[in-house]
Amino acid sequence: MDKIIEVLSKTDLENITEAILNRYQKILGELHSENLSVEELIEHIVSYYEDIISCMPGNVYWLSKNGIGIGCNKNVLNMFGLKSLKEFKGLSFEAMATVGKWTEAATVSFENDTLEVVNTGNAKLNVEEPPIPHTDGRLLYFLTSRVPLFDRFGKVIGVVGISIDITDRKHMEKELRHAKEYAEAANKSKSEFLAAVSHELRIPLTGILGMARILGDEPMQEAHHKQINDIVTSGEHLLALVNDLLDLAKLEAGKLELHSSPLDLRKLVEEIATMLSFQAKAKNLELLVNYAIDAPQMVIGDARAIRQILLNLMGNAIKFTERGHIRINVDCIQQEQLKAHLILSVEDSGIGIPPEKLTTVFERFNQVDSSRTRRYGGAGLGLTITKAYVELMSGKIWVESEVGKGSCFYCQIPFPLQDMINRPSIWDPYRSQLRILIIDDTLRGDVIAKQLSCPFCHINPGEQAFNMILTAQQKHEPYHIIIMDQQLQSIDAMELGRRIHQQRNLQAPMMVLLMPPSTVEARNSAKQSGFFEILIKPVHPSELLVNLTAAWERWEDKHRATNKSLSIFSDKQPNILLVEDDPIIQKVHTMMLEKVGCKVNVAQNSQETLSMYAGGFDAIFMDVGLPGMSGIEIAAEIRRREQGQRIPIIGVTGYGYEEDRLNCLEAGMDDVAIKPLKPEELTQLLIKWVAKEKA
Numbered sequence: 001m002d003k004i005i006e007v008l009s010k011t012d013l014e015n016i017t018e019a020i021l022n023r024y025q026k027i028l029g030e031l032h033s034e035n036l037s038v039e040e041l042i043e044h045i046v047s048y049y050e051d052i053i054s055c056m057p058g059n060v061y062w063l064s065k066n067g068i069g070i071g072c073n074k075n076v077l078n079m080f081g082l083k084s085l086k087e088f089k090g091l092s093f094e095a096m097a098t099v100g101k102w103t104e105a106a107t108v109s110f111e112n113d114t115l116e117v118v119n120t121g122n123a124k125l126n127v128e129e130p131p132i133p134h135t136d137g138r139l140l141y142f143l144t145s146r147v148p149l150f151d152r153f154g155k156v157i158g159v160v161g162i163s164i165d166i167t168d169r170k171h172m173e174k175e176l177r178h179a180k181e182y183a184e185a186a187n188k189s190k191s192e193f194l195a196a197v198s199h200e201l202r203i204p205l206t207g208i209l210g211m212a213r214i215l216g217d218e219p220m221q222e223a224h225h226k227q228i229n230d231i232v233t234s235g236e237h238l239l240a241l242v243n244d245l246l247d248l249a250k251l252e253a254g255k256l257e258l259h260s261s262p263l264d265l266r267k268l269v270e271e272i273a274t275m276l277s278f279q280a281k282a283k284n285l286e287l288l289v290n291y292a293i294d295a296p297q298m299v300i301g302d303a304r305a306i307r308q309i310l311l312n313l314m315g316n317a318i319k320f321t322e323r324g325h326i327r328i329n330v331d332c333i334q335q336e337q338l339k340a341h342l343i344l345s346v347e348d349s350g351i352g353i354p355p356e357k358l359t360t361v362f363e364r365f366n367q368v369d370s371s372r373t374r375r376y377g378g379a380g381l382g383l384t385i386t387k388a389y390v391e392l393m394s395g396k397i398w399v400e401s402e403v404g405k406g407s408c409f410y411c412q413i414p415f416p417l418q419d420m421i422n423r424p425s426i427w428d429p430y431r432s433q434l435r436i437l438i439i440d441d442t443l444r445g446d447v448i449a450k451q452l453s454c455p456f457c458h459i460n461p462g463e464q465a466f467n468m469i470l471t472a473q474q475k476h477e478p479y480h481i482i483i484m485d486q487q488l489q490s491i492d493a494m495e496l497g498r499r500i501h502q503q504r505n506l507q508a509p510m511m512v513l514l515m516p517p518s519t520v521e522a523r524n525s526a527k528q529s530g531f532f533e534i535l536i537k538p539v540h541p542s543e544l545l546v547n548l549t550a551a552w553e554r555w556e557d558k559h560r561a562t563n564k565s566l567s568i569f570s571d572k573q574p575n576i577l578l579v580e581d582d583p584i585i586q587k588v589h590t591m592m593l594e595k596v597g598c599k600v601n602v603a604q605n606s607q608e609t610l611s612m613y614a615g616g617f618d619a620i621f622m623d624v625g626l627p628g629m630s631g632i633e634i635a636a637e638i639r640r641r642e643q644g645q646r647i648p649i650i651g652v653t654g655y656g657y658e659e660d661r662l663n664c665l666e667a668g669m670d671d672v673a674i675k676p677l678k679p680e681e682l683t684q685l686l687i688k689w690v691a692k693e694k695a
């Protein structure tokens with residue numbers, strides 16, 4: 001500087017002074033610049049900017065493009081333990097690393113990032129750097145931004161770095177992480193505890209419920225019957241709660257997961273409806289299934305999750321409805337090549353939900369009000385679990401409701417489709433040929449008509465039905481099939497059936513009666529009134545189509561049924577092998593099987609089972625969770641040894657998980673039932689696997 005000043009003329013110096021004063025007037029004005037030399041003026045300006053930089057928070061430094069230190073603020077000096085800026089100037093990376101005792105990783109990261117900024121001319125912002133030691137021994141963490149410095153011609157001449165100390169934040173993050181891990185571990189052990197307790201509770205409960213049910217069927221005083229009924233009802237509530245808690249525990253532990261596999265959704269929905277039909281019947285509620293004709297049937301999904309969703313929603317619908325109907329709808333709102341967006345909805349004509357509760361009912365332990373809880377029971381977990389399942393399937397759930405009128409819960413779920421979508425239904429060949437009259441005065445008439453989707457299908461509530469049939473005959477358009485509900489309001493269905501049957505000049509239509517579950521005598525008497533086929537309500541769509549087609553084919557072939565007894569075992573007493581190790585459950589299941597007319601032999605373990613299975617049994621009920629060789633392994637072994645006729649094996653498991661079910665089926669079992677077996681389920685299984693075999 002001195003040299004430059006020496007060679008300048010007086011005029012030059014005056015001009016420079018003036019230029020500086022003009023340019024930096026504000027700064028210098030505040031510094032009282034009068035009578036200062038050029039050198040002093042420049043000193044002032046430099047120290048003005050250096051002061052500003054010194055005060056900046058964080059570490060600010062600037063380097064030449066070769067990474068040599070040019071300037072920095074006080075924080076940087078402190079960090080290096082340097083006394084003045086002079087000591088920083090000229091420091092290379094290596095020197096900085098030595099002075100600052102940087103780690104290898106930090107040195108490499110600083111050098112690479114600086115060179116990258118120099119070479120690319122682009123800033124590198126908010127990089128979290130490897131920690132470096134402070135003079136006081138602590139490790140410091142920095143978040144650094146590096147920005148290129150350009151000359152007037154746009155050439156990179158250096159790099160400015162600004163590093164913010166985030167050490168405290170890092171410590172806080174670490175503490176938070178630890179706290180979170182600790183909370184998660186605590187939650188996990190709570191969930192595991194809950195799962196273990198729930199599981200242990202299920203076993204004795206199963207025994208209590210089974211025994212109480214059997215006792216309840218014994219002849220006894222009315223008052224005792226009522227008390228036993230109360231035990232069963234309370235036991236069922238407790239079991240439902242235990243199951244909900246098990247699911248909640250899984251949900252909280254993040255273990256609620258899906259196991260998708262190809263499934264027949266229509267069949268599944270119908271099975272669930274059948275399971276609940278007894279509860280609905282006990283409250284005199286109509287239970288209807290409406291599976292839209294355009295909704296695909298063969299989808300890929302988690303059967304257990306769907307079962308859980310529908311059981312919860314339908315269970316609530318039945319619980320909160322005193323009269324009217326429950327309807328399950330499956331509708332397709334959009335179908336792509338291999339995906340369908342379906343809406344599964346459960347509608348009821350029950351007490352409804354007030355508008356302000358429509359979203360909160362999905363929260364855990366949330367119920368509409370305590371008076372409902374007292375009256376209807378429940379813990380407010382069902383909808384939480386249902387929602388979790390729906391969301392796990394990438395779906396959404398919502399409810400529409402009007403107090404006093406009813407509610408409808410909707411689950412919109414995308415389902416991948418199986419390749420072999422919707423084979424043509426067996427009903428298809430008849431669809432356009434047959435003329436059908438449905439005599440029903442409930443919503444079911446519409447539902448059945450939709451399922452049949454025939455161009456010539458009429459619905460009548462009853463009174464005018466006989467005239468309609470006569471008129472159709474006169475017009476030479478006679479009805480081929482008449483489907484009639486047994487419980488008509490305005491007319492006696494059996495009487496109407498007899499009239500149609502006895503009408504001489506009527507081309508005999510095939511009459512099908514829809515009956516609630518009833519005695520053999522009632523069914524036989526319906527047959528004597530002229531009904532060719534009796535379908536037990538709730539009649540599910542696919543069941544209706546299959547049964548109607550089969551009946552029609554038989555009717556056409558004039559293979560009239562010989563009024564075969566509808567008792568499930570008309571000829572010989574079925575011989576059942578029950579494999580079960582728990583003595584109480586053994587007793588419960590034996591009594592239940594004996595009650596429906598079976599002869600029961602018990603095997604306690606794999607050895608006994610394998611030595612007994614070939615003894616001419618009609619079916620094996622196999623406990624899945626046996627100690628030692630499991631029921632699944634025994635079933636596989638039987639299938640391996642078996643020669644000739646295949647014995648139906650029905651697995652009985654404590655859990656309703658789809659993977660368990662699939663494992664059982666894969667091992668060669670034919671069906672899987674969940675403990676505790678209920679009498680009605682047992683009957684269904686026997687009809688399916690034993691009566692069928694014997695037919």
Ligand code: ADP
Nearest residue numbers: 316317320352361367368378379380381382383
């Ligand atoms: P809960 O075990 O109490 O039934 P949920 O989670 O299944 O628990 O339901 C929460 C609450 O939502 C119920 O207590 C009830 O007040 C209300 N609710 C659920 N479904 C219905 C329905 N179909 N009709 C009327 N209220 C319902």
